[in-house]
Structures are given as C-alpha cells and as structure tokens.
Amino acid sequence: MTRLDLSTPLGLTLALLPEIVLSAWALVVLLVVSWRHRSAEDSRLAGWLSFAGVAVSAAALAALWVNGVTSDGLAQMVALDPFRYGVAAVALLSAGATILLSLGYLERERLLAPEYYPLVLLATAGMMFLGGAEDLIVLFLGLELMSVSVYVLAGFNRANAFSAEAALKYFLIGAFASGFLLYGIALVYGATGTTNLSLGGAQLAGKPLGLMASLGLGLLLIGFGFKVAAVPFHMWAPDVYDGSPTPVTGFMATGVKAAAFAALVRVLMETFPAAASTWQPIVAGLAIASMVLGNLVALTQRSIKRLLAYSSIAHAGYLLAAVWPGTPVGAGAVLLYLVAYSLTTLAAFGLLAWLGRNGERDVTLNDIAGLAATRPGIAFGLTVCMLSLLGFPGTFGFIGKWYIISALVAEGQYALPVIVVLTSVVSAGYYLPIVMAMYMRPAPSADRYSAVRLAPTAAGAIAVAVAAVLLFGVWPAGVLDLAGQSGRTLTQTGVPIAGP
Amino acid sequence: MPENTFLGPSLALSAILFSLGVAGVLLRRNAIVLFMCVELMLNAVNLAFIALAQFHGAGGQIMVLFVMTVAAAEAAVGLAIILAIFRHTQSVDLQNINLLRG
Numbered sequence: 001m002t003r004l005d006l007s008t009p010l011g012l013t014l015a016l017l018p019e020i021v022l023s024a025w026a027l028v029v030l031l032v033v034s035w036r037h038r039s040a041e042d043s044r045l046a047g048w049l050s051f052a053g054v055a056v057s058a059a060a061l062a063a064l065w066v067n068g069v070t071s072d073g074l075a076q077m078v079a080l081d082p083f084r085y086g087v088a089a090v091a092l093l094s095a096g097a098t099i100l101l102s103l104g105y106l107e108r109e110r111l112l113a114p115e116y117y118p119l120v121l122l123a124t125a126g127m128m129f130l131g132g133a134e135d136l137i138v139l140f141l142g143l144e145l146m147s148v149s150v151y152v153l154a155g156f157n158r159a160n161a162f163s164a165e166a167a168l169k170y171f172l173i174g175a176f177a178s179g180f181l182l183y184g185i186a187l188v189y190g191a192t193g194t195t196n197l198s199l200g201g202a203q204l205a206g207k208p209l210g211l212m213a214s215l216g217l218g219l220l221l222i223g224f225g226f227k228v229a230a231v232p233f234h235m236w237a238p239d240v241y242d243g244s245p246t247p248v249t250g251f252m253a254t255g256v257k258a259a260a261f262a263a264l265v266r267v268l269m270e271t272f273p274a275a276a277s278t279w280q281p282i283v284a285g286l287a288i289a290s291m292v293l294g295n296l297v298a299l300t301q302r303s304i305k306r307l308l309a310y311s312s313i314a315h316a317g318y319l320l321a322a323v324w325p326g327t328p329v330g331a332g333a334v335l336l337y338l339v340a341y342s343l344t345t346l347a348a349f350g351l352l353a354w355l356g357r358n359g360e361r362d363v364t365l366n367d368i369a370g371l372a373a374t375r376p377g378i379a380f381g382l383t384v385c386m387l388s389l390l391g392f393p394g395t396f397g398f399i400g401k402w403y404i405i406s407a408l409v410a411e412g413q414y415a416l417p418v419i420v421v422l423t424s425v426v427s428a429g430y431y432l433p434i435v436m437a438m439y440m441r442p443a444p445s446a447d448r449y450s451a452v453r454l455a456p457t458a459a460g461a462i463a464v465a466v467a468a469v470l471l472f473g474v475w476p477a478g479v480l481d482l483a484g485q486s487g488r489t490l491t492q493t494g495v496p497i498a499g500p
Numbered sequence: 501m502p503e504n505t506f507l508g509p510s511l512a513l514s515a516i517l518f519s520l521g522v523a524g525v526l527l528r529r530n531a532i533v534l535f536m537c538v539e540l541m542l543n544a545v546n547l548a549f550i551a552l553a554q555f556h557g558a559g560g561q562i563m564v565l566f567v568m569t570v571a572a573a574e575a576a577v578g579l580a581i582i583l584a585i586f587r588h589t590q591s592v593d594l595q596n597i598n599l600l601r602g
Contacts, residue, residue, distance in 0.1 A: 137559070137562070137563055137566060140563075140566065140567075140570070141566060141570070144570045144573070144574070148570075148573055148574060148577050151577050151578075151581065152577055152580075152581075155581050155584055158584045158587075161588040161589070161599055162599055162600060164581070164584045164585045164587075164588055165585060165588075165597055165599050165600055166600065167581045167584065167585075168531060168581050168582065168584075168585045168597065169600070171574075171577065171578050171581050172525075172531065172534050172535070172538070172578075175535070175538040175574055175578065176522075176525050176538055176541075178542075178574075179518070179521065179522075179538055179541035179542055179545065182541075182542065182545045182567065183518055183541070183544070183545045183548070185545075185563075186545050186548040186549050186552065186560075186563075187548070189549070189552060189556065189559065189560060189563070190511075190548070190552040190556070193555070193556040193557075194556070194559070195559050195563070238600075239600035242600050243599075243600050
C-alpha cells in the first residue's frame, strides 16, 4: 500500500503515469508517421510502435496496481483505486488487441494511413481518463478525447460509403449525447457547488434530491445511455458498428463501452448513492429494454456483423443490470463482465474480419457453412466466442453472468436476474445457429475457405483471447478476487453507500 | 456575493437555447444544420456554467474554456466527416444518407 500526495507535481505525475505515457507516445508516433506514411511497411512500423506504447503504459499501470497505490487524502481529479486500474487494463487490452488485429487488416483493405494507430492510442488515453475520472471536468475531457478519436476511426475507410456514413451518424449522435451529458454536469455543479464526484456526493447526502440535481442526474443518464448504446438510446449503434472497419467495431464495442460504464458506475456510486431510489428504477428500465430488444432484434439479423452489434446492445443491458445494485459487489460484477465481454467480443470481431472482405458487411450464415471441416481452428475460436457471449458454463461469459446475478440476488432483487436468464436463453436462438452452420452444414465447395488467411498477429491475439476465455471460465478464482477487491475500493475513497 | 446575479433568467435562457438545439437536431435533416444545433446546445450549457460560477467559484468558468476547446476540435473532425460523406452522395441531407439500414 503506497500513498501518493496528489498535491505535488511528482505525486500527480506518478498517479497519471499510464495516461501520460500513452498520450506522449501517441504524439511521438504521430511525429514518426509524418515522415513515414507511404508504404505498407510504414504502416506496420507505426502499428508496432503503438503496440509498444500500449505495453509500456500497461507496465506503468501494473506498477501502480501491484504497489496498491492510493491517494493521500481526497483524490481531486483522477481516482487512485483498483477500480480505475481494472478499467484502464480493459482499455489497454482492447487497444492492444485492436492494434494486433489491424496490422494485417489495414494492409488487406488498402487502408495505408498510419495515423490510424496514434488515433487508437489517443482514444485509449481518453478511455483511461474517462474510466478513472474523479471530477466531472476530467470525465468530460476523457469522454471527448475518446469520442473524437473514435469518430475518425469509424470513418477511416472513407473511400467506402458505408464507413463514411457510419462516421457521420456516430459523430452527430455522439455530439448530441455529449450535449446532454454536459448539461447534466452543469446542473450537478449548480446543485452541489463542486465538480468533484465524492464532494458532490457529500453535498447531496442526507437530504432529498432537489430539482436541479434530479434534472442533472436525468440528463447524465441520457448522455451515458447514448454512449453505452442502451435502449432507447441505441438506434445509432447497429448502423455505426455495421459500417465501421471491423477491428474498429471491436474497439468501439469493448473499450468505448467499458470506459463509459466505468464512469457511469463511478458517478452513480460516488455522487448519487443517496439518490439510489431515484436512479435504480431508471437503470432497471434501461437494462430490461436493452436485454429484451437487443436479443429479440438480433434474432432477425442475417449479417453476422449486424447480429453482433445487436448482441452488444443486449450485453449493455446485462451490464446495466449489474449497475443496478449500486453496491461494491455490483461494481465488481460490472468490471468482471466487462473483462469477459471484451475478451470475447474482440476475438469474435477479430475472426469476423478474416471471414469477409470490404467491410465484412455481407458475411452471413451461408458464408461460414461447413467452416469446421477445412478450418477447424477458426471454427473452434468462433464457437468459444459464441458460447461465451451466450453465457455457456465453462466459458468466461458464464462466470460474468453468474457474478451479475449473485450481485442482484444479494440485494434481494429477483426480477432482473430472471430477465437476464430468460433473455440469455433467447440469445441461444442466434448464437447457436452460427455454431451449427460451421459444424453441421456442408461447405458449398471443398476449397471454399482456402483463401481465408489470418495474419499471424491477428491469429496470435485471437488465440490468446480465446484461451483466456476458456481459462477464466474453468478457473475464475483469480479474476473473481481481483474484481471483488476493485469493487470494494470504489467506495472507500468516496462516500459510503446507503443501504437499500 | 454579487447583488444582482440574473441567475434565474440566465438559467431559463440557457434551458430555452438547449431545448431549441435539441428540437433542431430531432427535426432538421441537414447534417450541417444538425451540427450547428449541437453547437447551440453546447453554448447553452456554457451560459449555464457562467451563471452558476458566480456562486460556486471559478470551476464553472474553467469548464467553459474546456468546452469551447472541445467544441472546436469536434467542429474540425465533424466538418471533415461531413465533407467525406458529401464526396459520396453529393448531398448532406440525411434523407439521402441511408445505406445502413435494417
């Protein structure tokens, strides 16, 4: 346990080391690519440089986490607790995997603009600030750094009309959502007199929520609802996920969602614990709507990419169910599910990127029929991903859902767990046909899949993710402990959570 | 504490401007107009921050500076994206931009 004095420049620098390393590294890579931006080789160089940046940042993060660094006194701007470290680890995991998946993909799709990689790094720095923000100003800046970078990434294939349209929709809806979030911040600031999350919570504790604070909370929930793509604020997500380059879709579905959920949990648990009776019904409503609609509409999709987009809306619903308790166990469940979901989704989009061409928008069940006969490795990986998203026992996804349900039941809530289980059963209706198409249908021709070639970096990243999904599925003790501890520390620095 | 702060009128004006921005985003179909409505929303919030900062110290005023910077960055990226879509459809009307459906 090391305490850092955040009032000194040295303490602040050490506390922010992972973010500082990543931001500075992004600028260096940007400088490098301004000279080296012509050939595929230059693109690879930028990719590997950026991957090294993610690794160095992860090492700095690990140093903070292993030493159990906390703040001496109140954390003013950025939190110093294992919850922040956990979320930052998910963001870095997502970034690292995205870079490895993109290395071959960008060359194949002839997207040889190496600015792609610095943008991934900057978006990741934004995610880390967003997930670790202890102040509404930092939260907003992190959100915008992340969002603006990802707007560009969504439209990276600008020669493709679908990609450009995805970027436009994402940009307009994203900026619209930022407006709501910002108005919410202004009203919370007006009601509490501070932008610090914990101090604001202390101001709001012990008395009924005033009009200004209630409106602020509502606007914040709308803003976050858009960012995590919860029904009814989800309408942009399928189009944007569909049109973006597939590795970017994986990045959006994992890192962006994880950071937004972390910020939502932190705001609700540190600033509005006293108002739990106000926000719990709203969160429950969003969760149920997302689980039901996401899973039902996913059943009707033909394109696998679009199917996964609706599946990610359904998973936002499961995560919102984990936000509902507002307890340390609930926060731990959010974090654990984010890790499980991110590993699985990154591998799924990574595999999808190699089964199609030109945006992979048109990969349907017919395009993977009989895949297992000639490409058993790819079929096995995709099967593990689908089973984990479904929550099949023996995969990491099952552990995540089980933890969410136990966090809900511990608070005496039984309706949400029932809906989680029922909608998961419905989701078998679209996950299992993918598995069955690969294993039980004949391939259209013997050499149908001979052209499917995974780049070695992508294959490595996917193999690691799939192995982790299986490993943590049968041996979850380590990650469960870690997630539980992270959830508990979330409230130690802030205001204690009021009982239900 | 300043004598005459105009807090009520300022917040009301801010709410009206914000609502106008939201209505514009929901009702208009031109990407540029939509973008301007979003900017209106952001500046309405800026007004609220300035009004509230009279009571709560400089935090609100600092936030306004950050918001203006972010809005400028968003404008740069947003206009570039609108330009990219114009090259495909020769239009910035959202009714003509509907390839992604389903």
